[in-house]
Amino acid sequence: MYLTTPGVVYRRSFLAAGFTIAQYRRLAAEHLLVRRGIVVHREATPALRTAASLGGALTCASAAEHFGLWLRNTPSALHLSFTGGRPGRSASGIIRHRRFGDRPLAADPLLPLAEVCAHALACLPPNDSVALVESAVVLHSLSVSAVHALLGHRHGAGALSALKEVRGDAGSILEVHLRRVLDSMGLRYETQRLIPGVGRVDFLVEGFLIIETDGWQWHGNREQWRRDMDRDAASLKDGYVSLHFRAEQVWKAPEYVRTSITSAFERFRWLLRNN
Template identity: 35%
Template sequence: MDLAPLLRAYGDSARVGDLLAAGVTERQLRTAVEERVLLRPRGGIVALPDAREDVLAARIAGGRLTCVSAAVHHGLWLLRPEPRLHLASAKGIGGAVVDHRLLTVPPLRRLPVAGLADVVLHALRCLPEDDALVITEAALKSGRVEKEFLALHLEGRRNGNARRRLERTDGRPDSAQEVVVREMLPHAGLDFAHRVRIAGIGEVDFLIDAWLILEFDGAAFHMDRKSFRRDLRRNNAGVVRSYATLRFTYEDVFGNPTGMMRDIREALHRRPRGIPGTAAGTGHQPRSPFQPRCLS
């Protein structure tokens, strides 16, 4: 039996007991360790030489990755990496580890990773607000967890802050930058609508002052011919209907938020003649400037 593909399915490392249950023999394991195909970082655990450090650390600690440490394993957006390991149900952990203790839903089958609901619950209780909102919105957007289910597990006084965060989510953003911008605009004193459907144009990311459209391209956005034509049609349709569009990238939101907000304010001050607007963006100063931390 080729052990490498099997170990990959377990996240590059596994408990010896799990491999024996999968049909691997003790002789095969001994040979693989002797030939350095597998390493034995601790008794009862074997790993590939290039094993993922987070998964291996979770196995050694006898816990499950959760919160920000589990986000990537569930395909969730991540605002920024966390140097500390976030674990649940670990035994005798120490050092740079955050202990989230108990789990409420079954973990992943082969990986030492908490279930999606627990990952979100732990994030809502543990992380800075922007990080928690990004992870929660990504989970809700995936359709694999429901807001009502999360709310049921956030009862009690100790979960008040987490409940307030959850109440602000709706699963509508398409990217981490949308979540961050949704938090930035109120702090800048701008009235806006998020995820608005405009006749003849379609759904837009944000609409400010009833005429200025903001669109955000993702970190992995690549303009192919089809999407290029689609965006041209949308922009042209907006101009015909007296809307203006500003487009921003991942780098604008997380690398130059000050410049992005400056462009938005300058555009609002240049409202085309004849277009009615609200007071938003006409000189109101930010109450509390929001500086999102850089994604890496």
């Protein structure tokens, strides 16, 4: 019943459930006693072990892995929340997050999903925070209003502005990042648009430009890449223009992405003028 999965057991809760001190000691011997009264599964992640040993709870980017949220890079610092805002003992490499409403921590070294997302919006760059919260909505059906209620006006316009970009219709972190590029360019687009004879595409921009964020380079699947090429040929026959962007282009060369999109529009206008 206890520690059948990589998690944490608190002595008080264990005994309250009817187990004995002898059973608790056997559990502690089999797993990891990281702090007085706190046992962590021997296969728990280092982040979870550290959170439990410090008497804190994972939040923000450090909780992303446990919820399966979209995050491009694992943070070098550990994002933790503590009762009263301070760890149980001195620790370096910790980013401290104050709990919303100063509620005490539950007997769990992982904050609730809505609070994790609220901390991310107040802490991470928009590209990262919007994607993280978007995945919480897509994968866990999190209500945006639940996150908004936590933020209120305490964390300023930046967090609330990023939250407004969460739509719950993206299929991947790449789509979220490309969507933000299109928004910055002031373009009209549809996501996950079904085009007869072509199939479902990631983006249809201004009614003619198909943009995909997949392909062989992204999925590592040659057969998928071949299907994409067939789709491009079919879309071209119907008057569409297609662009494909790899992950590293979206993440490391956003100006190249913008330039490519602008060039596609210029080419389309030239064709309209000369035909």
